[in-house]
Amino acid sequence: MKIVIVGGFGVGKTTMVGSVSEIRPLTTEETMTQAGVGVDDNYGSESKTATTVAMDFGRISITEQLVLYLFGTPGQERFWFLWNGLFEGALGAVVLIDTRRLEVSFDVIGRLEERGVPFVVAVNDFPDAPRYPMEDLRAALDLPEEIPIVKCDARRRASSRDVLMTLMRFLHSIAMASASA
Amino acid sequence: MTPPQRRRRFPKEPPEHSPPRIPDAARAPQPSEGQGEGNQPGRLYILTGQVEDGDRAALDLVTLIVANDDAPPPTAQPEQAALLRLCRTPLSVAEVSAYLNLPFSVVTVLLTELLTAELVHARAPIVRSELPDRSLLEAVMHGLQKL
Numbered sequence: 001m002k003i004v005i006v007g008g009f010g011v012g013k014t015t016m017v018g019s020v021s022e023i024r025p026l027t028t029e030e031t032m033t034q035a036g037v038g039v040d041d042n043y044g045s046e047s048k049t050a051t052t053v054a055m056d057f058g059r060i061s062i063t064e065q066l067v068l069y070l071f072g073t074p075g076q077e078r079f080w081f082l083w084n085g086l087f088e089g090a091l092g093a094v095v096l097i098d099t100r101r102l103e104v105s106f107d108v109i110g111r112l113e114e115r116g117v118p119f120v121v122a123v124n125d126f127p128d129a130p131r132y133p134m135e136d137l138r139a140a141l142d143l144p145e146e147i148p149i150v151k152c153d154a155r156r157r158a159s160s161r162d163v164l165m166t167l168m169r170f171l172h173s174i175a176m177a178s179a180s181a
Numbered sequence: 182m183t184p185p186q187r188r189r190r191f192p193k194e195p196p197e198h199s200p201p202r203i204p205d206a207a208r209a210p211q212p213s214e215g216q217g218e219g220n221q222p223g224r225l226y227i228l229t230g231q232v233e234d235g236d237r238a239a240l241d242l243v244t245l246i247v248a249n250d251d252a253p254p255p256t257a258q259p260e261q262a263a264l265l266r267l268c269r270t271p272l273s274v275a276e277v278s279a280y281l282n283l284p285f286s287v288v289t290v291l292l293t294e295l296l297t298a299e300l301v302h303a304r305a306p307i308v309r310s311e312l313p314d315r316s317l318l319e320a321v322m323h324g325l326q327k328l
Contacts, residue, residue: 001307001321002243020328026279028242030286057242057275062324066307066317069243069273085242085285089306091318099184106187132184140184161328168322175315 002069003167004086006112007096008104012124012154013072014056016096020160021058021070028055030082053079055086068164075108083111092167093119096154099129102140109141120170121149122163146173238293238303242285245271245304246292254300261300264291268301 005013018025030053056072073082075095087093093112097105105121112119121143132140134149143149148166153159246268253265260281267280278288295301307317 001317002241026276028275028278029284055275057279059273059276060324060328062321066320066324067243067245067273068321068324069275071242071275089241102184102187109187110189130184136184139186141187142189157328161325165322165325168318168325172315172318172322175318179315 001066002071002086002090003164004090004093004117005070005072005096006075006093006108007072008075008098008101008108011096011098011101011104013074013096016094016122016124016152016154016160016163017056017058017070017072019155019157020060020164022061023059025056025058025072028057029053030055030085053082055082070164075104080111083115087115087117090117092171093117094163094167095119095121096124097121097141098124098126099132099137100126102137105141109143118167118171118174120147120163120167122152122154122166123149124154125151237289238296240274240289240292240303241306242275243273243306245273245306246277246301247271247304248301249299257300260291261295264288264295265300271304 005016007013014025053074058070060068060070062068071086071090073079073086095105095108095112109119109121121137121141123137138145138149141149148170150163150166152163246264247270248265248268250265251269253262257265260283263281264277267277272280274285274288274292277292278285281288283291292301292303296303
């Protein structure tokens with residue numbers, strides 16, 4: 001099973017993967033080919049036809065048979081080609097945001113909504129980040145009431161785990177709602 | 182203090198809310214530019230045999246790969262042998278890719294060959310269905326609680 005942690009550059013995705021993973025975060029690469037055309041600015045290196053992008057991931061063994069994989073993927077538009085394989089069959093996603101640069105998460109959220117991937121929003125609590133009231137954040141991100149927003153400290157294992165728990169509870173509530181409908 | 186406001190995406194809306202510095206910053210985490218450098222001399226397609234019709238097995242990043250035998254056959258190429266040794270215990274394609282230091286797409290080609298040769302088998306991952314399995318989610322929650 002996989003869960004995707006997505007967010008802009010430097011919001012703490014790798015930190016979060018590392019803090020809950022039972023293995024040291026690993027990196028896999030994907031080659032970027034046609035999808036990069038028009039998205040990736042190849043100015044000055046036009047002869048380059050393929051480039052690679054890294055994805056960090058970690059693993060949590062729930063039981064012998066049940067292994068949860070966490071993938072951290074960049075949220076910028078130019079990396080969206082990664083999403084095709086990544087979100088296929090993913091249980092859900094955690095959108096990690098940094099209130100100092102809230103803008104970088106806007107597109108990510110829109111994209112998840114379009115894809116119909118269930119997600120929760122985790123606010124990584126950087127010490128010098130502006131603190132907004134939750135309702136302001138919800139309004140700014142234009143999130144419906146039912147989508148959970150939680151604060152977290154991606155460096156702390158317990159805190160990152162709680163974010164995953166929030167996602168699981170959210171998925172569970174969706175399952176319950178659709179079962180009773 | 183009010184946070185910046187997200188705008189919903191409309192078709193062809195110019196991305197005016199993404200500051201221009203972001204793409205520059207994003208350039209930084211790109212590792213191993215150019216596959217011909219460092220510990221990856223040569224072109225990656227050399228590693229893969231001739232795949233007749235270019236078809237690849239349907240492999241996900243979290244598909245688990247298990248080697249069918251303990252020891253790789255003597256005829257296996259180095260990369261294939263390394264892969265077979267790694268997969269004595271079930272390992273996800275993503276992990277295989279990371280440990281072999283090869284891109285996911287290259288690993289899928291290698292694995293397609295090994296699957297065809299019946300040297301490995303693949304276990305499909307649990308995927309999100311229309312209706313997520315509640316007992317599964319409960320098992321995951323239970324497991325997370327124990328962390």
